[in-house]
Every structure is written in C-alpha cells, then in structure tokens.
Amino acid sequence: MAVLLVTEAKKDFLQLLLLGDEDEKMLDKYLERGELFALYKGGLKATVVVTREKKTVFEVKNLAVWPQEQRRGYGRFLVTEMCRLYSRWGTKMLVGTGDVPWTLHFYEACGFKRSYIVKDFFTDNYPQPIFEKGRQLKDMIYLERSLKTV
Numbered sequence: 583m584a585v586l587l588v589t590e591a592k593k594d595f596l597q598l599l600l601l602g603d604e605d606e607k608m609l610d611k612y613l614e615r616g617e618l619f620a621l622y623k624g625g626l627k628a629t630v631v632v633t634r635e636k637k638t639v640f641e642v643k644n645l646a647v648w649p650q651e652q653r654r655g656y657g658r659f660l661v662t663e664m665c666r667l668y669s670r671w672g673t674k675m676l677v678g679t680g681d682v683p684w685t686l687h688f689y690e691a692c693g694f695k696r697s698y699i700v701k702d703f704f705t706d707n708y709p710q711p712i713f714e715k716g717r718q719l720k721d722m723i724y725l726e727r728s729l730k731t732v
C-alpha cells in the first residue's frame with residue numbers, strides 16, 4: 583500500500599473526487615488550497631483532500647473509495663494515515679458530512695466524535711439538491727478527532 587501526495591494535475595483524479603463531492607465548483611474551492619493524497623495498492627483505490635482551517639486545525643474535505651473497492655479498509659487506512667501525518671502540525675482533525683447514517687458510522691468507526699451542525703449547508707451552498715440513496719441532504723454534520731493522542 584502506498585500513499586502519494588499529488589501536487590500536479592489534481593484534476594486527473596476528478597472521477598474519484600466527484601464521488602466524495604459531486605459539485606465540481608465546490609470541489610475547486612478547496613482542491614487548490616488543500617493537499618491531495620492518493621492511495622495505491624496495485625492500482626488507484628482512494629483519494630483524500632485535507633485543508634488547513636486554523637493554525638492547528640485540519641479538515642478532511644473529500645474522501646472517496648471506488649465503489650467496487652469499498653468495505654475493504656482503504657477508507658479507514660487513509661483517514662488514519664492523515665491523522666497520523668497531520669498530528670505533526672495539528673491538534674484537531676475535522677470532517678463535515680451529510681446526515682447519512684453509514685457515512686457517520688464510518689467516521690465514528692475511525693475514532694471521530696460528533697461536534698456541531700451547520701443547518702441547511704447543502705441547500706444553501708449547492709446549486710442542485712443533493713440526494714443520497716433517495717434522501718435529500720440538508721444539514722452538514724461536523725465530527726472531530728483529537729490529533730494529540732494519535
């Protein structure tokens with residue numbers, strides 16, 4: 583398993599990145615300022631974007647694993663690696679996600695705890711309604727994990 587930092591041609595990973603955030607304009611807002619990592623095992627399995635939000639606070643903005651490769655531990659491995667890496671500079675890792683039970687369950691399984699909610703984030707910030715298995719996303723649920731104990 584290899585995790586590589588991508589510094590050029592980030593849009594080559596667009597197909598995978600759009601799984602984590604289907605709005606390319608929203609993606610553009612954080613892709614340039616964030617750091618993009620790609621996980622390879624044989625081929626490309628997963629990507630993640632991490633941004634710096636405050637001096638010692640980082641955020642997982644986009645995590646995506648190819649659908650046929652999900653539930654094989656790649657997502658957990660990549661998030662854990664990011665927490666380990668950014669613990670050099672940060673005290674806290676955040677992640678914001680829609681109110682989707684299996685995604686919340688995934689982050690909780692990775693050691694994140696629910697932190698706060700941004701009401702109507704998806705309806706206010708995305709031009710089109712976003713649906714996840716038939717349910718419209720409205721609020722953004724933030725979770726956090728301390729980087730002090732990583």
Ligand SMILES: CC(C)(COP(=O)(O)OP(=O)(O)OC[C@H]1O[C@@H](n2cnc3c(N)ncnc32)[C@H](O)[C@@H]1OP(=O)(O)O)[C@@H](O)C(=O)NCCC(=O)NCCS
Nearest residue numbers: 601602645646647652653654655656657658679684688691
């Ligand atoms: C969310 C996502 C990144 C998870 O990655 P993954 O590689 O499939 O997850 P892992 O195999 O590392 O799962 C780790 C644990 O999380 C939990 N989990 C993961 N997917 C789950 C699901 N669909 N339902 C319930 N629990 C789940 C389980 O506890 C799992 O451990 P287990 O398989 O031993 O039971 C992946 O499903 C994905 O890319 N989804 C589409 C994009 C997306 O929604 N990204 C999140 C944007 S914030």
